[in-house]
Amino acid sequence: MHPHDQRDDREHLLELADRMIDGVATSDEVAELESILLNDPEAQRTYLRYTLVHGQIAMTIPAMPAVRPSMAASASDADSTEPTRLGNSRFATWSTAAGLAVAASVLVIIGLRWHGNALEPQAQVEIPQTKLQTQAMAYSYDHRKQLLGTVGTLGRNRNATGPLTLSVVQGATKFRTSSGASLRVQGPAMFGINSAASGVLYKGSVHAKLHHPDASFSVTTANLRFLDMGTEFEVDVIDDQHIAVRVLDGEVEVQSRIRSPLFYWNFDTPGSTAVEDPYTRSVPLTYGANASRTAGIVGNGAVRFDNSPRAFVKIDEGLGETVGTGAMAFSSGIAIEAMFVSNWSGKFKDYDEIFRKEDGDYRFLLSFQNDDNIGEYAEPQVANGPCLSFGLHLEKLGYRELDMPLDGVDGRPSVVELTDGNPHHVVATYDSFSGRKCLYVDGRLRFVHTYPIGILAISGGSAPAIIGNNQWNESEAFHGTLDEIALYDFALTSEEVALHYRQVLDRKSYFSQDVRASSNQRWESICSVRAGSRQVFNIVTGLPIESVTPPNDY
Numbered sequence: 001m002h003p004h005d006q007r008d009d010r011e012h013l014l015e016l017a018d019r020m021i022d023g024v025a026t027s028d029e030v031a032e033l034e035s036i037l038l039n040d041p042e043a044q045r046t047y048l049r050y051t052l053v054h055g056q057i058a059m060t061i062p063a064m065p066a067v068r069p070s071m072a073a074s075a076s077d078a079d080s081t082e083p084t085r086l087g088n089s090r091f092a093t094w095s096t097a098a099g100l101a102v103a104a105s106v107l108v109i110i111g112l113r114w115h116g117n118a119l120e121p122q123a124q125v126e127i128p129q130t131k132l133q134t135q136a137m138a139y140s141y142d143h144r145k146q147l148l149g150t151v152g153t154l155g156r157n158r159n160a161t162g163p164l165t166l167s168v169v170q171g172a173t174k175f176r177t178s179s180g181a182s183l184r185v186q187g188p189a190m191f192g193i194n195s196a197a198s199g200v201l202y203k204g205s206v207h208a209k210l211h212h213p214d215a216s217f218s219v220t221t222a223n224l225r226f227l228d229m230g231t232e233f234e235v236d237v238i239d240d241q242h243i244a245v246r247v248l249d250g251e252v253e254v255q256s257r258i259r260s261p262l263f264y265w266n267f268d269t270p271g272s273t274a275v276e277d278p279y280t281r282s283v284p285l286t287y288g289a290n291a292s293r294t295a296g297i298v299g300n301g302a303v304r305f306d307n308s309p310r311a312f313v314k315i316d317e318g319l320g321e322t323v324g325t326g327a328m329a330f331s332s333g334i335a336i337e338a339m340f341v342s343n344w345s346g347k348f349k350d351y352d353e354i355f356r357k358e359d360g361d362y363r364f365l366l367s368f369q370n371d372d373n374i375g376e377y378a379e380p381q382v383a384n385g386p387c388l389s390f391g392l393h394l395e396k397l398g399y400r401e402l403d404m405p406l407d408g409v410d411g412r413p414s415v416v417e418l419t420d421g422n423p424h425h426v427v428a429t430y431d432s433f434s435g436r437k438c439l440y441v442d443g444r445l446r447f448v449h450t451y452p453i454g455i456l457a458i459s460g461g462s463a464p465a466i467i468g469n470n471q472w473n474e475s476e477a478f479h480g481t482l483d484e485i486a487l488y489d490f491a492l493t494s495e496e497v498a499l500h501y502r503q504v505l506d507r508k509s510y511f512s513q514d515v516r517a518s519s520n521q522r523w524e525s526i527c528s529v530r531a532g533s534r535q536v537f538n539i540v541t542g543l544p545i546e547s548v549t550p551p552n553d554y
Helices: 003-022 027-038 041-058 090-114 494-505
Strands: 067-070 140-142 164-170 172-177 181-195 198-210 217-220 224-228 232-237 242-249 251-257 263-265 291-295 301-306 313-315 333-342 352-357 364-369 387-394 398-405 424-431 436-441 444-450 465-467 479-488 523-530 534-538 544-548
Touching: 003 027, 003 041, 027 041, 164 172, 224 232, 224 523, 242 251, 242 523, 333 352, 333 364, 352 479, 387 424, 387 436, 398 436, 398 444, 424 494, 444 494, 523 534
Parallel strands: 140 164, 198 217
Antiparallel strands: 067 172, 164 181, 172 181, 181 198, 198 232, 217 224, 224 251, 232 242, 242 534, 251 523, 263 479, 291 301, 301 479, 313 465, 333 424, 333 479, 352 364, 352 465, 364 387, 387 398, 424 436, 436 444, 534 544
């Protein structure tokens, strides 16, 4: 059979599978599907793999981009799949489960018709239990195997949500996003999907082809972004220092990360907004009755919190509709930075929030705590007592807090040190490219925990962000002064933290004058790579290293 005919047959099989899963297949289509599967073991394996992956993807959260999985690995087949929009509601989840049950029944019917005589499967199939709730999904696919390796949830939290990271052991796996990009991840590889139009490449390579002139797809690393302008390209991580982009058609713009804050509030401008602050988005601030302006730790102004319920500053702009959406939906990295003068008591059940966005289990926070690890969120486990806590929800792991004991041991600060009436500088960071979750105080790294590389954070949603309190009960008010609050969509480096601390020691802003204002523009163009070319870049510096024009048949 001609390869083109094989692709057409396979595509027709997947179309019939889609109609079965959606519950709209006619009796003639069911009969046709049974006929295809009855005498074709390869079709049976493709059908089963497709329905299993489709079901697991469909039961991820609305923040997960709509994708259609495919088991094919050939580059020539990269554009053969069609998009399938996944439901964003509980009804859609139940409908998908019901459709999968019907789809699976086709193979049961086929099995009965075999009577145990004609065919024997080449590998035992382990069908995961269907869970009728939203789930995170991550899977490993080894092309040498006839079936998927693992599909399902990991960790203690069974209600985790996307984004997701694909770990491809060997061979390739394909899918298509709702933005119109057909992607092929070539193993061994690790690729995170953080939106319908973007992904994060940790290792291996990813091939992207767009099907509409006005579509775009970007592949991001720690400091570089490769933005395709509606064509076809491939990005390959060569080693921990080098990355290459090869453009097959059209043009790719290579961009460098603008290392400025996404949000920055210095409280120097009077009133309820910080519109005049050149570093700050035009985001309204709502002051609680007991949050008052005071002399700045740096600059002209700061905010004084009196440890009472009405002591807060609320940010209720730039939010999303669901978890994983909005301006504060961080995935590959995050940093929270602040200056403070603290009068915290350190007593049991006393909480002083520096920054908190409370989207349920997808909250993120930086606060002083003493609660004997209520909820068992601490990772790593530490002794009970007063601590500085950095909480964040991590893909597959659930909500976790880095709780640094304030005991004065092993370079950690003590409660007495941080409540001495003097200004202090704090930075909390998470970097999925290194796996490091860090707490810095006064310019020095004081506490760190390292996770596996490639675990994305999950945040964002409809809940307001709160400076100096907890949105829900307003019982965790800060006692003291907060200033220079900055929020980043990447992890600051140790060198950047140290530089910022040296700046504030001189009562200056964190940022030198040449740091551009925070805005929706998070990347700046380095160069363009055109069709037929391959360009290598230094991952750390973002600088191009060599330019190669491959032969015509490349």
